[in-house]
Amino acid sequence: MVGRFPSPAPGEVGTTAYTDHDVERWFAEPPKSKERTPFERDRARVVHSSGLRRLGAKTQVLGPGSDDFVRTRLTHSLEVAQVGREMGRALGCDPDLVDTACLTHDLGHPPFGHNGERALAEVAAPVGGFEGNAQTLRLLTRLEPKIFADDGTPRGLNLTRASLDASVKYPWSLGDGPARPDGAPTAKFGVYPDDAPVFAWLRQGAPRGRVRCMEAQVMDLADDISYSVHDVEDAVVGGRLDLRMLDDADERARVAEHVRAWYGDWHDPDALDAALVRLRDAGYLVTDFDGSRRALARLKDATSQLIGRFSGSAQDATREVYGPGPLTRYTARLVVPDETADEILALKGVAVTYVMAPREAEPLYGAQRQIIADLVEVLADRAPVALEPQFAADWRAAADDDERLRVVVDQVASLTDVSAMQLHARLVRPR
Known part of the structure; x- marks a missing residue:
């Protein structure tokens, strides 16, 4: 049954292709004004969330304080x-x-970017690990304060089924994901064991297996695309990369190896x-960058x-397979041509080679991981007194030590780069 949505505005195709099942919420809410669609309401809830605001002070690739130009998790998400x-x-x-899925995709990332994610994964290994995408689902359905069920349990932002499903980049639990081409299990996952009930609810109606809905594929x-082109742009402007280096076959080979x-x-x-x-010959790799307004x-x-090149290629390839009409939820799969995928991956490799890999040896990055480990240890030792009030309440309600450790991890993951360092200075290295 098609939901009773208003007719789409010019250019806004696909609005009526969603059903009442798609716009159902985990906790039923009183009827709302019909001036906004359920998906417009979902987007507004995310835009006004504290989790989205915190992304402004969380690392994307380079730390938020490294210069005035560098992207943060928030600007990346936008x-x-x-x-x-x-x-x-x-x-x-x-x-x-789709906008909602894109805005939420990094909400669960901890301070210090992927560096902090690795540190939390180590300390949380006994209780199911840590993954930014699984933390996103936890935040949307539990931690972000907005809606409570009648029995007092939190429901997070209580987004629609379709919005939650679109936000799940990896629709499987730890160890249950698809094997990589080399046969090894994928390390990525999208749900913790204690969030399995809401995950099962949001996946109702999805095909069996690990299929992502169309909107999640578009978000991914x-x-x-954004990751690949913007990280290279940041590296060039920041003086960490001169794209003329890629004229050298040996340098391109280095990128491939990374x-x-x-x-x-x-x-x-x-x-x-x-x-x-191909990208160089087509003029996409800007050389002779001198920082001038014209060069910028x-x-x-x-x-x-x-x-435009990457997104247009995928759109054209998908339409060639599925034809016209709205392609929503599980009616189609996004088609990305091999050459487009290679170009995106190659640009990601450029950022890895000249920015991300070199920083791994810097003392700062080891210090960041130690900050995360220290915070988990001291907060667990001094809980619930040292925890923020909402996490202290979760800690008191926890049934066992595993649940209490997860609460501590939740608090540390919620911190920004700056607040993590400040809390560490106060609790671990008091003056």
């Missing part, structure tokens, strides 16, 4: 939402639904080299052109 919204609308998805590609080391050794180095050559404009134009 850019992902812009890319995803336009791509989704072109394919017939509800644009507010928008994330990859891709294989970070993303899997099954990736073809020749295909990655060819991808960089050339770089920004190249960034925009790359986004």
Whole structure:
């Protein structure tokens, strides 16, 4: 049964392709004004959430305080939402639904970016590990203060089923994901064991297996596109990368090797080299960057052109397979041509080679992981007194030590880079 949505505005295709099942909420709420669709309401809840605000002080690739230009998790999420919204609308998805998925995709990431994520994964290993995407689901359905059920249990933002499903980038638990091409299990996952009930609810109606809905696929590609082009842009502006280096075949080979080391050794180095050559020959790799306004404009134009190239390629390939009409939920799969995937991955490899890999040896990054480990230890030791009030209440309600450790991890994951360092200075290294 198709939901009773208003007719789509010009250019807003796909609005009526969703059913009442898609817009159901885990906890039924009183009827709302019909001036907004359920997906518009979902997006508004995310925009006004404390979790989204905190992303402004969380690391994307470089720390928020490294310079005035560098992207944070918040600016990255806004850019992902812009890319995803336009791509989704072109394919017939509800644009507010895709926007919501894009804005939420990094909400669960802890301070210090992936560096902090690795540190939390180590300390949380006894209780099911830590993964930013699983933490996102936990935040949306439990931790973000908005809606409570009649029995007093929190329901987080209480988003619609379709919005929650679109926000789950990895619809499986730890150890249950698809095998990588080399046969090893994927380390990524999207749900912790104690969040299994809401995960089962939001996946009602989904095909068996690990299939992601169309809107989640659009969000994932928008994330990859934004990640690949914007991290390179930041590196160039920050003086960490001169793209003329990629004229050298040996440098391109270095990039390919870093891709294989970070993303899997099954990736073809020749295909990655060819991808960089295509981008260079097409004029997308801006050289002779001198920091002038004109150079900044050339770089920004190249960034925009790359986004259009990648998203347009996927849109065209998907339409070629599925034809016209709204492609929503589980009616289609996003098609990304191999050459496009190689170009995106090659640019991600450029950022790894010249920014991310070199920083791994810097003392700062080891210190950040130690801050995370110290905070978990001291908060667990001094709980519930040292915990923030909402987490102290969760700690008191926990049934056992495993649940109490998860509460401590929840608090540490909620911190920003700055608040983590300040709390560490106060609790671990008092003056």
